[in-house]
Amino acid sequence: MTDSPDPLASPDPAIQATGIHKAFGVVQALRGISFSLDAGDFLTIFGPNGAGKTTLIKILTGLTSASGGTAKVAGFEVGNGDSRLRREIGVIAHATCLYADLSALENLVFYANMYNLENPEDRAIEAIKEVGLEGRMHDRIGTFSRGMQQRISIARAVIHDPSILFLDEPFTGLDPHGSRVLKEYLHSLHTKKRTIIMTTHDLSCGMEMGDKVAVQMKGRFALFENKDNLDTGGFEELYFETINNGN
Amino acid sequence: MHPYLNQIKAIVRKDLVTELKTRELFSSMFIFAVLVIIIFIFSVDLSIVKANEVGPGVLWVAFLFAGTMGLNRSFMLEKENGCLEGLILTPADRTAIYFGKLISNLIFLLVMEIFILPLFMIFFNVDLIAHLGPLLVVIFMGTLGFCAIGTLLSSLSSNLKTREIMLPILLYPLIVPVVIAVVKMTGQVLDGKSLGAMMNWIGLTLAFDIIYIGVSILTIDHILEE
């Protein structure tokens, strides 16, 4: 691992996106998004449906390729299928990515093996403990409630201790307990200087957690600010103003 | 162990553990294959037709129909809860995912086929034991070709709304060469011919296996991209 830069120590930005475009034929999903995040930043992206937030996350995580522009995540160019990039990122989306017929432990051991971690079993148990479900680690995922599944899914996403975490609408479908666990967990990751990018519809929750805020509209960032420069109380006003201006 | 092999092993192991717990795939494939054979027996009069002539065809139709069910189910498992996305996000190479699924599909199908053989022997009253060696070689080569293209196409069709219907429609025309080859070879093996006497068919089947494993390696990246 000597050839890969340590993303926590390097002075380079954790994420550097320049003019990201996504189009197929004449239909454009993203029309040039540029931003940069330092290691340890927490960016919240708001925006109406169809703004291309999920597309942006998918491009930055390498799930889909951009049609223009460049992005560097953890020092690696996205879009050329570099597996070292995937080692540095974790993704939590609506889907849990867990096998219903396997137990929580078996699921996590499987993922630990896919990440080629040493002592996959120990690492899996540790990750389950972090989300507080060690009592049920031998139960089938299919018997878990949605909230508990999502907690195991968090453990799955961070099993390899990623330096950058992507969350796409992570709170949808979570019960109050589940979202509290998630919030606390994100907070602890934030204090550990992990870089976090989150899309959400929940304005107050997103404002509370992020330290940078973006509003995405029609495939562009209509707003990208440090939270400190914004009036937190009046953010809802600002959000709708930005969206109406964009139309 | 090498990371690449370790990842393939993890996928195969995961599929086998799931199957050992649920036994869904094996039992449905097996029963389905038995039903196909029985329906064929009703539709051909075995007192007129020689078993060696229709037998190989019936056997392979049963294998392929049941195999298609297995392929459909195998990728459905990856689509539930978005598992495939989680798999793509891991550092694993896409071809490792393909080979993992190929090997577990191959194992499921071969096990099903081995359990079907004794039934076939009894129903059609043919002696397989005398020709078991060459027969297993033929079955392995044919099933490998079927799984090679089948795994690729089921990874593709699993994203379609009409996946159960589309997989056979996409798959069957493509596997015609391998079907003709294995049915001919099985018939000749049952007639007591040696494998050396059917080198053209063996060459064709191996060419099919290699071409479609190659095509899959080259294109799987484009299918597993969102």
Added chain:
Amino acid sequence: MTEDVAEETPKENYFLLWLTAVVIFAAIAAIYLYVPTDKTEGPVQRIMYFHIPSAWLSFFAFFVVFLCSILFLWKKDREWDIYAHASAEIGVIFCSLVLITGPIWARPIWGAWWVWDARLTSTLILWLIYVAYLMLRSQTAPGSMRARYAAVLGIAGFLDIPLIHFSVLWWRAFHPQPKVITSEGFGKGLDTSMMMTLLISLAAFTLLYFVLMGQRVRQEKLRDEIDRIKKEKLYSH
């Protein structure tokens, strides 16, 4: 943007159209007026001047699908996807013509509408592969996924052709030995007038392919444009 598309009917298109029309008339005249009736097979033999060019054209069209599929996966440009799609549609139409004209000829000559002859069988399987290709396209929402999946099938399908050819050939063979290209050289099996007629007909069909391609590609681009305008209107409210 809209004016661009409307004006995108350059003069060459009309030239190609007229050329094609003239050559098609020449081909029809040659088939029905110029070429003598075959001594052994009778008038039904004339269907060969449609059958062989259709077969050539469908094969050529599928080869274009193959090439455009590779280029698409390489460049990820919608342009190649449109070409592959258009070519597959044309290929399926002419492949259908092969499957229709073949039996019409076979009925008086072989005494049966359908014979499981090697070439006929290969053509049928080819037709099924590309019908499946078009079905896959019609069942997937427009976008990059549809294009990628179709491209994979376009590649896998074309590479199957030699395998299908040999498997069916060894399985059974009835088809008349090819007369056009024999071991003695090109065109030795046919007399000159027949050869001439066949060549004119081949030229007519090939030109027709390019005319149809041009139309279909333009149509598909207009459809994209409409989709884009619709989407823009949808999100502006």
